Ligand code: M3P
């Protein structure tokens with residue numbers, strides 16, 4: 001079946017203790033492992049695999065890699081061939097190259113971001129279990145995020161030099177990894193340049209998104225919440241913990257998500273968002289936003305684009 005969903009993201013943090021405190025107390029994740037190098041592995045309460053976030057100590061912020069889980073081990077061989085045939089070099093990392101993870105296919109997207117695909121990760125179960133489960137666990141902390149939902153990667157775009165990594169990544173994800181395009185932003189005098197795309201493999205509007213920027217980077221990692229009230233409550237949690245809020249609770253036109261953006265102590269942007277928006281289905285007509293309506297696409301209420309939102313990232 002190929003790619004199922006986002007599996008984990010590995011990010012760099014400058015102060016590991018402050019980062020752990022943030023992801024545990026504000027987001028509500030739990031630490032499940034610390035390796036010999038001091039990397040910290042965490043999961044959300046409604047995730048069943050061992051971890052969805054790896055924090056690695058560094059002198060800067062940003063993403064190391066993003067990993068997606070495929071359904072079967074054989075998918076790794078089939079996808080390796082397709083990625084190589086497309087002209088992208090790959091490498092198979094042995095099982096346990098990352099703790100609790102089976103063999104892993106590693107390659108770089110056309111934008112340069114490192115992506116990994118794996119089929120196995122130790123299953124530890126959700127915090128409510130599978131036998132007559134409660135709807136939520138008693139020991140929820142902070143925002144109590146349910147799961148890591150998607151990431152948004154900033155990709156280089158420079159029309160004068162003919163560079164558009166958003167379009168290149170999108171083509172690769174669709175042709176090689178069988179992702180579907182949910183929404184796109186089209187710009188340029190001939191309205192033919194993809195400046196942002198939202199793609200899915202699961203049944204939500206996006207499992208990954210790409211937005212054009214001056215350089216490659218990580219725009220945000222996003223965690224799922226049930227509803228608008230939970231988004232409001234997560235903002236309260238942030239205020240209580242003096243977290244730097246980037247965009248106060250609002251709605252996206254694109255994907256219809258109810259959202260709030262904020263920063264971890266190293267400056268990596270986080271999003272907690274709610275709302276399925278709509279079902280991601282392979283035959284759903286692609287939604288297109290033009291430059292004129294982009295403001296409403298991003299922030300539906302104000303319709304105003306905030307420059308720092310697209311220019312500040314790690
Ligand atoms: C989302 C989303 C940007 C748009 C972001 C949209 C960075 O994060 O979850 O739909 O322009």
Ligand code: FE
Pocket residue numbers: 150152220222271
């Ligand atoms: Fe998002």
